[in-house]
Amino acid sequence: MESVQAIKQRFGIIGDDPKLNRAIEKAIQVAPTDISVLVTGESGVGKESIPKIIHALSHRKHGKYIAVNCGAIPEGTIDSELFGHEKGAFTGATQTRNGYFEVADGGTIFLDEVGELPLPTQVRLLRVLENGEFIKVGSSKVQKTNVRIVAATNINMFESIKKEKFREDLYYRLSTVEINLPPLRERKGDIHLLFRKFASDFGLKYKMPTIKLDDDAVELLQKYRWGGNIRQLRNIAEQISVLEQNRSISAEDLRHYLPDVGSNLPAVISEKKQESDFSNEREILYKVLFDMKGDLNDLKKLTLKLMQEGDSKQVQDDNEGLIQKIYGNSGDDIDEADIDDDELNVLQIPQQNNAAPSQEEKDKYYFAEEIEEEETLSLQDKELELIKKSLERHSGKRKAAAEELGISERTLYRKIKQYNL
Numbered sequence: 001m002e003s004v005q006a007i008k009q010r011f012g013i014i015g016d017d018p019k020l021n022r023a024i025e026k027a028i029q030v031a032p033t034d035i036s037v038l039v040t041g042e043s044g045v046g047k048e049s050i051p052k053i054i055h056a057l058s059h060r061k062h063g064k065y066i067a068v069n070c071g072a073i074p075e076g077t078i079d080s081e082l083f084g085h086e087k088g089a090f091t092g093a094t095q096t097r098n099g100y101f102e103v104a105d106g107g108t109i110f111l112d113e114v115g116e117l118p119l120p121t122q123v124r125l126l127r128v129l130e131n132g133e134f135i136k137v138g139s140s141k142v143q144k145t146n147v148r149i150v151a152a153t154n155i156n157m158f159e160s161i162k163k164e165k166f167r168e169d170l171y172y173r174l175s176t177v178e179i180n181l182p183p184l185r186e187r188k189g190d191i192h193l194l195f196r197k198f199a200s201d202f203g204l205k206y207k208m209p210t211i212k213l214d215d216d217a218v219e220l221l222q223k224y225r226w227g228g229n230i231r232q233l234r235n236i237a238e239q240i241s242v243l244e245q246n247r248s249i250s251a252e253d254l255r256h257y258l259p260d261v262g263s264n265l266p267a268v269i270s271e272k273k274q275e276s277d278f279s280n281e282r283e284i285l286y287k288v289l290f291d292m293k294g295d296l297n298d299l300k301k302l303t304l305k306l307m308q309e310g311d312s313k314q315v316q317d318d319n320e321g322l323i324q325k326i327y328g329n330s331g332d333d334i335d336e337a338d339i340d341d342d343e344l345n346v347l348q349i350p351q352q353n354n355a356a357p358s359q360e361e362k363d364k365y366y367f368a369e370e371i372e373e374e375e376t377l378s379l380q381d382k383e384l385e386l387i388k389k390s391l392e393r394h395s396g397k398r399k400a401a402a403e404e405l406g407i408s409e410r411t412l413y414r415k416i417k418q419y420n421l
Helices: 004-011 018-030 049-056 078-083 119-131 157-162 168-174 188-205 215-223 229-243 251-255 277-309 313-327 341-347 359-393 398-405 409-418
Strands: 037-040 065-069 108-112 133-135 142-144 148-153 177-180
Touching: 004 018, 004 049, 018 049, 018 177, 037 049, 049 065, 049 108, 049 148, 078 119, 119 133, 119 168, 157 168, 188 215, 188 229, 215 251, 359 398, 359 409, 398 409
Parallel strands: 037 148, 037 177, 065 108, 108 148
Antiparallel strands: 133 142
16 A cells, blocks of 8 residues: 555655545545545545545546546436437437446446536436446436446535435435535635745746745745635746746735735634525515504504694694605605505694594594504514524524624614613
């Protein structure tokens, strides 16, 4: 069995990070077997190296090795690409075609971006993994294949399963052994090594002196988050090698090539703030309810003024302002035909000739006020119930509860204090 160092030299892998070494060790250990392997990690971390190592160290090394980018093949043709098709199976199928699983019989297939496979193709792939059988598109004949499948993905498979975009049974069949490659920002000691290697390669390629970083530039390079990982680092090394006249690169020079350098330095906040669709809908609903409450309060005040003061100039102005608020401020005249009869009954109360309201009218007004207060209390009860349930679901973890509720932690603390939770 070859050592990790020998494998890194053979496949041009640079770095000595413990997580990287552990990933290579696992690849070496599983290579002699035929079990399925799932390689995980962010885009640009070099996942394509692991399947090559596994194939080269396996008993299939003399067989074919085929790498397939599942995300780059259109959904309508991916079954034909993987499993082949018969002549006349669909428009344009002028002859029989062998798919990758037939061509790679006895070898290894690397399915990159496997999380992008459409659900019907996932069912076909599951059958291949379980018993080595597949059927060409347009055929009824079952064929056998003996291939080793290594898959890779940069997405969160559990989230994809939760959203029913990926089959759970296929995930567990693919990930008999899972190998995770760490992002570049977790390999800070390897960043400068990789940059020097890329700079040397591009110096030779473009027949230029190799660029070098000063100490401040090295520090900036290691602090940057590298969202594109090794691929992004390589591109930046190439840009600097070609564009910079001065071959000694300062931190200030390097900043020009690092996008959003300020926001990509280490921060105390999370990279992404995700809110569920339910949280957004609830937030909109709350806003509508509070707007309605404000309109009701305005109507209540106007009604009381009409009963107490009659048709005064102030009441008329308030009435016009309220109508504009409810029906918009476009400046156009409002047609009474556009207002419901019930609304007219509220907005146009008969003139009282400045007479004091009767006891019956006062009773109606205060009865309406009590109903409005009960509705407000009901809304508070619902809010309290939602907060309690969320806190219980997350075992009292306020940060998780706040994210689920779609509010900030600060707001949640205030609500907890308000309701004495």
